[in-house]
Amino acid sequence: MRGMWFRGKDRVSAVGEETWLVVGLGNPGPKYEATRHNAGFLVLDLLAGRTGGRFKTHKSRCDVVEGRLAGVRAVLAKPRSYMNESGGPVKALRDFYKIPDERLLVVHDELDIDFGAVRLKQGGGDNGHNGLRSITRSLGSKDYLRLRFGVGRPPGRMDAAAFVLKEFAVAERRELPYFLDRAADAAEAVLTSGIAAAQNTFHAP
Numbered sequence: 001m002r003g004m005w006f007r008g009k010d011r012v013s014a015v016g017e018e019t020w021l022v023v024g025l026g027n028p029g030p031k032y033e034a035t036r037h038n039a040g041f042l043v044l045d046l047l048a049g050r051t052g053g054r055f056k057t058h059k060s061r062c063d064v065v066e067g068r069l070a071g072v073r074a075v076l077a078k079p080r081s082y083m084n085e086s087g088g089p090v091k092a093l094r095d096f097y098k099i100p101d102e103r104l105l106v107v108h109d110e111l112d113i114d115f116g117a118v119r120l121k122q123g124g125g126d127n128g129h130n131g132l133r134s135i136t137r138s139l140g141s142k143d144y145l146r147l148r149f150g151v152g153r154p155p156g157r158m159d160a161a162a163f164v165l166k167e168f169a170v171a172e173r174r175e176l177p178y179f180l181d182r183a184a185d186a187a188e189a190v191l192t193s194g195i196a197a198a199q200n201t202f203h204a205p
Helices: 036-051 087-097 130-139 160-164 170-193 195-202
Strands: 004-007 012-015 020-024 056-058 062-069 072-079 104-110 118-122 145-150
Touching: 020 036, 020 062, 020 087, 020 170, 036 062, 036 072, 036 104, 036 145, 036 160, 036 170, 062 087, 062 170, 072 087, 072 170, 087 104, 087 130, 104 130, 104 170, 118 170, 118 195, 145 170, 170 195
Parallel strands: 020 072, 020 104, 104 145
Antiparallel strands: 004 012, 056 062, 062 072, 118 145
16 A cells, blocks of 8 residues: 655655665765765665656755655665765754664775675674764664675775775776666665565675
């Protein structure tokens, strides 16, 4: 049975229908658009395209798309703050839509995973990721879901912070569209089938 729709001043909500919040992490501005640290933004751009919507400015300091993702009601968001200040906008958006942590999926880059690999989990530490650290601190909880997009380890003695702020290598860019599309598929699977089923599908070798 479809939920009934009510339009308020700032949002549209469905009564009796669960809504998900999917947040992609990155840094705003053209300087960072193609960097490894913006993998979350890149995945969210794909997901927004799948809904047929466009990002619009929201008072939470996020750019937001409201729509249906694989048939599921979802709010897609990209914080307009820098990575290490992501928590405030994410909390404001979560509170605005009254979405519980178990229906909050955060998409982010991950150094400790091979380039292009996707790993899903609920809860846990931040593994040194400044965006996750900020979100956990602002929410007061680690229980939200994470979609980790592998960017690999920096070569040689390169500093990790410098590595994630560089653009993907030429060889990586050839494969990047495929891996981003697969990550977007994984996000949809979490919404439609739950994290355990999505892990079984996307963690397979």
